[in-house]
Amino acid sequence: MAEAxxxxxxxxxxxxxxLTLLDVLDHVLNKGVxxxxxxxxxxxxxxLVYVGLDVLLTSVETALxxxxxxxxxxxxxxxxxx
Amino acid sequence: MPLLAYCIAEPGSNIEVxxxxxxxxxxxxxxxxxxxxxxxxxxPSGVNSTHVREAxxxxxxxLQELLGQTAIVPFRFPTLLGDEAEIRTFLQHHAAHYRDLxxxxxxxxxxxxxxxxxxxxxxxxxxxxxxxxxxxxNRTLADAATLIRRYLGAQIRDWRQxxxxxxxxxxxxxxxxxxxxxxxKFRELKIASELQARVTGPWPATDFxxxxxxxxxxxxxxxxxxxxxxxxx
Numbered sequence: 001m002a003e004a005x006x007x008x009x010x011x012x013x014x015x016x017x018x019l020t021l022l023d024v025l026d027h028v029l030n031k032g033v034x035x036x037x038x039x040x041x042x043x044x045x046x047x048l049v050y051v052g053l054d055v056l057l058t059s060v061e062t063a064l065x066x067x068x069x070x071x072x073x074x075x076x077x078x079x080x081x082x
Numbered sequence: 083m084p085l086l087a088y089c090i091a092e093p094g095s096n097i098e099v100x101x102x103x104x105x106x107x108x109x110x111x112x113x114x115x116x117x118x119x120x121x122x123x124x125x126p127s128g129v130n131s132t133h134v135r136e137a138x139x140x141x142x143x144x145l146q147e148l149l150g151q152t153a154i155v156p157f158r159f160p161t162l163l164g165d166e167a168e169i170r171t172f173l174q175h176h177a178a179h180y181r182d183l184x185x186x187x188x189x190x191x192x193x194x195x196x197x198x199x200x201x202x203x204x205x206x207x208x209x210x211x212x213x214x215x216x217x218x219x220n221r222t223l224a225d226a227a228t229l230i231r232r233y234l235g236a237q238i239r240d241w242r243q244x245x246x247x248x249x250x251x252x253x254x255x256x257x258x259x260x261x262x263x264x265x266x267k268f269r270e271l272k273i274a275s276e277l278q279a280r281v282t283g284p285w286p287a288t289d290f291x292x293x294x295x296x297x298x299x300x301x302x303x304x305x306x307x308x309x310x311x312x313x314x315x
Contacts, residue, residue, distance in 0.1 A: 007200070007273050010281045012265060013146055021135070023282050024142045031288035032158035035087070035172050 084162040086124035087169060088144050089154040089286070092184045093118040100147040104140045114170045115177035117184075120148065121169065124162060149286055153187040155180055156286050179294040190239055190255040192290065193264065193283035197226050197250045203276035204248075222274050223250040230279075233271060237264050242289055253289040 011018035086104055091097065093113050099120065103109040107122040141159045148154050163169055173180075199222075205215030227243055227250050240255040256264050261284055273279045 005272055007275065007277060008268070008271060008279045008281070010265060010268050013282065013284055014150075019282065021139070025135075025138055027285060027288070028138050028142050028145070028156075028159040030158070032156040032286075033090075033161070033291070034158045035161055035163065035168070 083123045084126060084164065085121045085166065085169070086141075087157040087161045087163055088120040088122070088141065089148060089156040090173070090180055090184070091118050091120070091148060091152050091154045092116075092181070092188070094152060097148070097151055100144045102140070103144050104137045106140075109144055112166055112169065114173040116181050117173050117177055119169055119173060120144065121163075121166075124160070126162070145286060149191065149284065153184050153190075154286050155183060155187075155291060156288060176294045183291060187255075187287045187290070189258055190287060191258055191261060191284035192287040193254050193256050193261075193281065194285065194289075195227075195230060195252040195254075196280045196282075197223050197252070197273075198278045198280075199223070199248050200276055200278055219248075219276060220245075222276055226250070226274055226277055226279070227252050230271065234264065234267065237267070240290060255287055255290055256284070258284075 009018070011020070011023060013019055088103070088109060093116070097118070099109055099111060101108055103122040105122075105125060107124075109120045109122045112119050112121065138159055145154060145156050199219050203219065205212050205219060207215065223245065230252060231238065231241055231254075234254070237256060237260050238254045239257060241252065242254075243250060243252045245251070265281075268281050271279070
């Protein structure tokens, strides 16, 4: 098998050990389908709300402020945070 | 407890569900409107940054195990849902789009090449000198992407690329049958000395996933970066 040139790195996800954390995070955090929801999670003691592509994580306080500025239509399950 | 959504796939009796998912919880499945979705319960309380990193890696392992068996459309991590009804509603609404997409992606996977400029080749100086050096490097990046595309030839089923000030990212679809030979071919690739190339894959074909036609009205978003099928010029 030929050796890759020095300025070329080949990292197969099947071999896994060549992949960096950055490779993985770049994919799982930046790529894929998003369904907007209003789930609140806690990260390092701070309540965060997951709202979709534009603002993936924002503090509940900020979200509530934004919601007051742009209230969701009645019955909508979506947070209107644009 | 919230549900963490991993991905959507075409249901098939041969799919082996990974035994261990995020937080060590075995993923479960729901089948709706001709699609299968992989989920697991997610305990959000007390999550810290270390746990998030571990969870992201576990999430990727589940995706990779499934990708090894079939085409998948992943959800972005962490896509958290209140209950199964939310994902069923989503699948019912977009079933036709994702069934069609998964059918087209059934036999392919995505490989990526990230072309960057070596630190030692970064332009220095100022004014006209800097701009000329910058222009030269941009052309070198563009030429490298074009050469790679040409070099791989018929092994590429589709190609997209995006560029920033110091990098060009190339995304290609490759047949599962050609995956091994494509990686072998990469090993013989020669890259311009001013550049670094990093090849990774196989990944789910996320950069080739089109949004459903009514995406903006139905709270679905995809992360595909701005891409162009033309070589960067």
